[in-house]
Amino acid sequence: MIEIVIGVLLVFMIIGSIICLETRDLLSAIIAIVPVGYFCGIIYLLLGAPDIAITQMVVEVLSLIILIRATIRRDLTTIEEERDFFGLVSTFALIFVFFIFGMEAMRHLPPFGTPSFTLNPSAPSNRYLMMGLKETGAGNIVSSVILDYRGYDTLGEATILFTSILGALALLRVYARKRGKK
Numbered sequence: 001m002i003e004i005v006i007g008v009l010l011v012f013m014i015i016g017s018i019i020c021l022e023t024r025d026l027l028s029a030i031i032a033i034v035p036v037g038y039f040c041g042i043i044y045l046l047l048g049a050p051d052i053a054i055t056q057m058v059v060e061v062l063s064l065i066i067l068i069r070a071t072i073r074r075d076l077t078t079i080e081e082e083r084d085f086f087g088l089v090s091t092f093a094l095i096f097v098f099f100i101f102g103m104e105a106m107r108h109l110p111p112f113g114t115p116s117f118t119l120n121p122s123a124p125s126n127r128y129l130m131m132g133l134k135e136t137g138a139g140n141i142v143s144s145v146i147l148d149y150r151g152y153d154t155l156g157e158a159t160i161l162f163t164s165i166l167g168a169l170a171l172l173r174v175y176a177r178k179r180g181k182k
Contacts, residue, residue, distance in 0.1 A: 002112045009039040030067045
């Protein structure tokens with residue numbers, strides 16, 4: 001059942017990408033590409049990677065805000081040049097190849113609902129489950145993994161998100177100051 005949902009989301013992602021490529025209005029193109037990122041985050045959730053899904057959603061929201069603001073501020077609403085037929089055909093071919101590759105990769109994944117730690121007895125998650133309470137003293141195993149076992153990884157992810165937000169704000173602020181001085 002989850003395979004069907006992921007397949008439908010992939011089809012909608014491809015449709016959104018095609019609409020984004022084919023529309024002449026830049027704001028419509030930005031809005032058409034939004035479901036691609038959100039559906040990607042939903043797929044991450046379905047595959048059991050909530051930390052990646054959260055990061056994807058944060059990056060998607062920030063990207064959307066920056067792209068819409070840049071498009072509206074510059075009054076870049078239409079694309080004036082003619083589209084190249086070869087580029088369009090090669091884009092469709094590339095999307096088709098990625099779709100086939102993705103479906104083949106999905107075929108080789110373990111069945112949905114099968115925990116990955118049962119497939120690999122030496123997985124670190126087995127140690128976390130068996131020794132987590134004893135080694136960390138935390139009653140919540142998820143918190144102990146995030147804060148004790150993978151503390152530097154979590155700190156790195158938070159640092160990357162914080163730095164990207166500050167960088168985007170700094171760029172937008174410099175642009176606003178330059179525009180205000182003219």
